[in-house]
Amino acid sequence: KLGLERFHSVAILGFNSPEWFISAVGAVFAGGIVTGIYTTNSPEACHYIAHDSKTNIMVVENRKQLDKIMQIWNRLPHLKAVVLYKDSIPERHPYLYTMEEFLELGNDISDTTLDYIINSQKPNQCCVLIYTSGTTGKPKGAMLSHDNITWTSAHCSRAGDMQPAEVQQESIVSYLPLSHIAAQIYDLWTGIKWGEQVYFAEPDALKGSLINTLKEVQPTSHMGVPRVWEKIMEKLKDASARSGFMKKKILSWAMSLSLERNLNCSSRQFWTRLADYLVLAKIRNALGFSSCKKHFSGAAPLNKETLYFFLGLNITLYEAYGMSETTGPHCLSGPYIYRQHSCGKPAPGCRVKLVDEDTEGNGEICFWGRTVFMGYLNMEDKTKEAFDEDGWLHSGDLGKLDKDGFLYVTGRIKDLIVTAGGENVPPIPIEDAVKKELPIVSNAMVIGDKKKFLSMLLTLKSMLDPDTSDPTDILTEQARDFCQKTGSKATKVSEIVATRDQAIYRAIQEGINNVNMNATNRVHCIKKWIVLPRDFSISGGELG
Numbered sequence: 001k002l003g004l005e006r007f008h009s010v011a012i013l014g015f016n017s018p019e020w021f022i023s024a025v026g027a028v029f030a031g032g033i034v035t036g037i038y039t040t041n042s043p044e045a046c047h048y049i050a051h052d053s054k055t056n057i058m059v060v061e062n063r064k065q066l067d068k069i070m071q072i073w074n075r076l077p078h079l080k081a082v083v084l085y086k087d088s089i090p091e092r093h094p095y096l097y098t099m100e101e102f103l104e105l106g107n108d109i110s111d112t113t114l115d116y117i118i119n120s121q122k123p124n125q126c127c128v129l130i131y132t133s134g135t136t137g138k139p140k141g142a143m144l145s146h147d148n149i150t151w152t153s154a155h156c157s158r159a160g161d162m163q164p165a166e167v168q169q170e171s172i173v174s175y176l177p178l179s180h181i182a183a184q185i186y187d188l189w190t191g192i193k194w195g196e197q198v199y200f201a202e203p204d205a206l207k208g209s210l211i212n213t214l215k216e217v218q219p220t221s222h223m224g225v226p227r228v229w230e231k232i233m234e235k236l237k238d239a240s241a242r243s244g245f246m247k248k249k250i251l252s253w254a255m256s257l258s259l260e261r262n263l264n265c266s267s268r269q270f271w272t273r274l275a276d277y278l279v280l281a282k283i284r285n286a287l288g289f290s291s292c293k294k295h296f297s298g299a300a301p302l303n304k305e306t307l308y309f310f311l312g313l314n315i316t317l318y319e320a321y322g323m324s325e326t327t328g329p330h331c332l333s334g335p336y337i338y339r340q341h342s343c344g345k346p347a348p349g350c351r352v353k354l355v356d357e358d359t360e361g362n363g364e365i366c367f368w369g370r371t372v373f374m375g376y377l378n379m380e381d382k383t384k385e386a387f388d389e390d391g392w393l394h395s396g397d398l399g400k401l402d403k404d405g406f407l408y409v410t411g412r413i414k415d416l417i418v419t420a421g422g423e424n425v426p427p428i429p430i431e432d433a434v435k436k437e438l439p440i441v442s443n444a445m446v447i448g449d450k451k452k453f454l455s456m457l458l459t460l461k462s463m464l465d466p467d468t469s470d471p472t473d474i475l476t477e478q479a480r481d482f483c484q485k486t487g488s489k490a491t492k493v494s495e496i497v498a499t500r501d502q503a504i505y506r507a508i509q510e511g512i513n514n515v516n517m518n519a520t521n522r523v524h525c526i527k528k529w530i531v532l533p534r535d536f537s538i539s540g541g542e543l544g
Contacts, residue, residue, distance in 0.1 A: 001105045002057055002081040002095075009035040009053035009129060013046065013069070014061025015203040016174040019085040019099060021188055023059045024178075028127050028146075031117045032056065035129040035141075036179025039065065040538075045139075047072040052141060052378060053129055054078040062086045066096075123147040126374055130181045130324040141377035142181075142324040151370040152185055152327040153193040156347045160318065160334040161294060162221060165195030171219045175201035175210055176228075182299045185328040186223045207466055211235075214288025222289065223296040226306060229317060232287065233309045234461070238477035254279035255312030262311040263340070280314050289315065296320055298329060301409050303432045307340070319343040321409055325386065325393060326371040331407050342406040347371065352407055353392065354399060362410050365399040366392040398426070417448045423523045425454065430515065430524060434458075437511040440475075440482040440504070443536045446526070453527040458508070459535040460493050471535035482507075497533045505531075 004010065010027035012020055012034070024034045035053045037046055039061070046068050050058065056078055060066050066084055073079060085099040097105075121127075128144040163170055172191065176183035191198045201213045206228070214222070224232075240251055254275035261272045284290055295310070298320040310317050321343035322330035331352060333344035346352045350371055354363030372393050375383035387393055398411040410426065417425040427446035434444040434456065442461040448454035461479040462471045473492045475483065483490050488503040490496045496504050508529070516525040536542035 001109065004030055004032050004056045004080075005054075006031045007033060007126065008056040008078060009033040009050075010057045010059065011035045011037055011050050011053065011055040012059045012178070013037040013039065013041075013065045014059070014085070015039055016176075016178055016183070016187070016200050017061070017085075018200070019059070019061075020178055021198075023083075023085075024184075024188060025192070027057075029114065029118055031121065033126055033129055035131070036177070036184065037131075038177055038179050041068075043068040043071045047075060048139065049131055049141070050076050050079065056080050058082045060084055063090055066090075121146060123150075124374075126377075128184070129377060130184070131179070132324055140379055140382055143374040143377050144181075144327050145374050147370060148327040148373060149185070149189050150193075151349070152329070152347070153189040155349060156185070156320075156329045156332055156371070157190040157194060159332045159337060159344070159347050160296060160320070160329075161336065162190060162194055162196075168220070169197060170194060170221055171197040171199065171217060172221050172223070173199050173201050173210070173213055173217055173219050175205040175213070176223070176225065180299070181324045181328040182223070182225070186296075206231075207464075207469055211288060215286070216288070218288055218291040220291055221294040221296070222292050223298065225299040226297055226302050227300075229297055229302065229306050229310065233306055234476065234478060236283070241477045241481040250279060251283075255309075258314045259308060259312040262314070262316065263308075276314055283313055284315065294318065294335065298322070301343075301428075303435065304341070305432075305436050321407065322367075322371065323395060325373045326367050326369075327373065328371075330367050330369070330371050339402075339404075339406045342402075342408050344407065345405050346407075352401070354401060355394075361400045362398045363400075364413060365395045365397045365407070365409070367395065368392050417446060417454070418450065419448055419454075419523060420450055420452045421523070425524055430454070430519075430526070431456075433515045433518070434512060434526075437514055438482075438508060440479045440508075442471075443542075454523075454525065456512070456526045456529040458529055458531045460496065460531065462493055462535050468539070470537050470539050473534075493533060493535075497531055 010023060010032045012023050014020055027034045035049065035055065037049055055076065058069055058079060060069060060082060069082055081095045081097060083097050083099060083102045089096055089098060123146050125145060126143040127146050128149060129141045130144060131139040131141050172187065174187040178184050178188065187198060199217045202209045205213065240248055257272045257275045258280060295315050295317050297317045302317060302319055307317055318333035318338060320329040320332045322328050329347065330350055331344050331346050333342065337344050350369030353366050355366055357363035368391065396413050397409055398413060400408045400410055411428050415427055417427055419425060425448060430446050431444040435441050440460055441458055443459040445457040446454055447457065461476040463474040463476055465472055473494050475491055475493060480491055483504060486503040486507040488501050490501055490504065512526050512529060519525050534540060
């Protein structure tokens with residue numbers, strides 16, 4: 001009715017909501033392509049995606065998002081209508097509709113017309129566009145087909161032991177951006193496939209309200225990116241640091257028993273069950289996880305500290321691994337497919353291989369199967385670069401396979417540091433070791449490409465501004481606890497950096513010395529380091 005053309009996009013700009021889901025499914029049924037846009041995008045970033053995807057219809061959440069589109073509408077030749085679904089329309093425009101007005105337009109469209117459009121669609125045609133972050137250039141629109149979406153929804157979720165509604169009613173909380181493939185496949189398409197109950201978090205979920213929603217919903221399954229799990233861990237550590245001596249001791253006792261049991265299958269089952277009943281179950285309940293049987297992590301590797309912390313709470317984090325270009329998860333862990341530090345095995349019907357393996361068995365991870373995307377929209381050259389002559393998709397990630405077919409992601413090819421002496425140094429294990437050794441450190445970044453030795457940039461854990469999520473100058477409770485143990489009275493990052501606080505700097509040097517002692521060889525040692533005055537952030541430009 002509004003002139004949506006076949007293979008043109010319906011762009012959705014808003015936080016997770018029923019309207020987001022309805023707009024996405026409606027777009028597919030009408031023969032369009034679902035294109036999510038991040039709510040944090042600038043008007044120019046919105047323009048790039050809308051123009052590149054030939055957006056015909058734009059669905060926006062509120063006036064804030066509408067303002068962005070009004071600034072760029074005259075430069076979008078394919079845009080025919082905008083639908084606003086939360087706020088009232090501030091000023092009338094001939095092609096601007098509320099959701100109610102928009103839905104009324106469809107009342108006189110016959111089922112025969114809709115059935116014709118649906119039946120004319122083919123499995124190998126594009127129905128979803130996922131735009132990559134574009135940190136190394138323009139964002140690339142990964143084209144996902146009907147078959148990509150339906151296959152991944154059915155088979156990857158079963159590998160993760162998600163149950164159909166007639167067997168068990170799964171309930172989940174939708175809160176991660178639906179413009180990202182991880183949330184879209186987990187919340188929306190898998191939710192439809194298995195009849196899950198989907199609850200929507202508040203827009204400030206990642207600023208602190210997520211726990212309240214989880215406690216209210218008590219989901220049976222939960223998926224988070226590593227930073228979400230890290231935030232939960234940091235919040236619990238801060239709460240523990242503020243508690244009394246006895247509570248700390250009891251929690252430490254319970255978590256150490258649980259960790260030992262989960263790592264080594266300890267025989268001390270009575271004490272482990274007692275600790276779980278008296279202590280750990282109450283913590284899981286306070287987090288909203290008392291009914292949660294499956295806890296997934298994806299989109300980036302989990303560090304060892306986070307993995308072990310949750311094992312200490314008797315929560316196993318099942319890692320998934322894939323890309324936007326593999327419709328999200330290509331390899332998964334689950335209750336029946338699990339090995340510590342591994343992201344599991346390829347989903348049914350999918351394959352993984354390693355190319356250019358080194359002497360330690362590390363090679364580039366390549367994908368094959370029905371999760372693999374169609375190509376990049378309007379970027380044939382980039383599509384050709386992504387595939388080899390045999391049709392395998394190259395990830396750019398390094399990994400190992402064990403004898404049982406479990407995959408371990410060990411780094412990224414582009415992350416490898418090549419020193420002036422020509423030695424290859426993978427930075428992530430060094431950075432993780434420093435963060436584990438020094439609980440005050442938030443981010444550690446190794447520098448050393450074409451240099452004679454390795455240096456490191458360090459940032460300290462600081463409180464986040466509740467409105468902007470930007471790092472403040474105030475140290476977290478855990479960081480202040482570290483300061484006290486070293487004999488420092490500092491409570492702010494600036495106090496430590498400005499005075500080069502002797503106690504803190506000495507403790508950091510000792511921690512780095514310990515990491516260097518365990519280094520693979522001398523080339524992997526950190527020779528110099530500096531503490532930066534502010535933690536990394538999106539607004540600061542360090543995080544994409």
